Amino acid sequence: NVSFVVRSGTSSGSHFSLMGLTQGNGQDDSEAIIAFIKSRALLDVIDRDGYIHGVFAQQAADRFSAFPSIFSGHSQEDFYKHFNRFVDAEFVRATGITKIEVQAFSAKDAHEIALRILTASEGLVNRLNARARSGLVKSAEHDVQKASDHLKFTLARVNELRNERRVLEPELEATAAVKLSSGTEEQLAALNVQLAQAMIAAPQSPLIAQLRNRRAAIERELSRQDANQIGGPGALSNRMQDVEEANAERGIAEKRLLAATAGLVTAQRSADRQQLYVERIAEPNVADEPRYPRILFNLFFAVLICGALTWIALSLAELVAGDE
Numbered sequence: 119n120v121s122f123v124v125r126s127g128t129s130s131g132s133h134f135s136l137m138g139l140t141q142g143n144g145q146d147d148s149e150a151i152i153a154f155i156k157s158r159a160l161l162d163v164i165d166r167d168g169y170i171h172g173v174f175a176q177q178a179a180d181r182f183s184a185f186p187s188i189f190s191g192h193s194q195e196d197f198y199k200h201f202n203r204f205v206d207a208e209f210v211r212a213t214g215i216t217k218i219e220v221q222a223f224s225a226k227d228a229h230e231i232a233l234r235i236l237t238a239s240e241g242l243v244n245r246l247n248a249r250a251r252s253g254l255v256k257s258a259e260h261d262v263q264k265a266s267d268h269l270k271f272t273l274a275r276v277n278e279l280r281n282e283r284r285v286l287e288p289e290l291e292a293t294a295a296v297k298l299s300s301g302t303e304e305q306l307a308a309l310n311v312q313l314a315q316a317m318i319a320a321p322q323s324p325l326i327a328q329l330r331n332r333r334a335a336i337e338r339e340l341s342r343q344d345a346n347q348i349g350g351p352g353a354l355s356n357r358m359q360d361v362e363e364a365n366a367e368r369g370i371a372e373k374r375l376l377a378a379t380a381g382l383v384t385a386q387r388s389a390d391r392q393q394l395y396v397e398r399i400a401e402p403n404v405a406d407e408p409r410y411p412r413i414l415f416n417l418f419f420a421v422l423i424c425g426a427l428t429w430i431a432l433s434l435a436e437l438v439a440g441d442e
Contacts (some may be wrong), residue, residue, distance in 0.1 A: 122239075124146075124214075124394055150246070151239050160235065164231070172433075173227045243396050306337065313329040340354060
């Protein structure tokens, strides 16, 4: 006899249904194991080395229990049906315990078959865990990959625009341009003051012409700087627009990637908490004495049936003789 319960990592009282990917009490998973034990898939798993066939083909088996035989059949389907007669699996809903009872022709064979069934059931739980984890995490991984690809595309676009527009960092370049213009305007203001003073102090001084020429040059430079910043087709403002839009898109892509990564971590933690495991209650053991066949019970039952049939036959004979 073998007994176990299916538990999840969250708590001993709550379970996670791998069949439906929803919270439940573990009954769906336990019933799935029962269905697996009664299926041909179990027999295929535990009889890969031909051990189960060997058990039923040994000389210790009687004519009705051996396989193959005229009573049990010869095909694989016949063997599957015959094998199920010797394995009883039951799920007790009240306790959540799954019980398995195995009959064989020796205590050693029954122990080995029960151990193989338990191991195969644990393997089924592991496969269901992997399937459920894949369902929970796969979508989150897809979101992370999609966000990562979008960020890579955005970064490539930003670099392309920087090279094309000759703008490395729009904010830094705009600040530098404003500082340059401010410095030029300060020079022009200082020169205007100097020129005004010279015209008052010495109107005929040749220095006035030099100051005027210098002022004209500074004004032309200031006009050129203003044109580089705004207005013209090659102005910094026009060159910065596409780069700034690409940088804004990059920021959005980075936030999407962070959100997708956080979602993946949450999904992985949730899947880890909801992993199922088989908690063994009663390990397979070698029986001290056989429970089957019940020779005395069968003999008593056969004698009882024979006695009843004899009594019925004698009663009918007396009834017929009385009528004559």
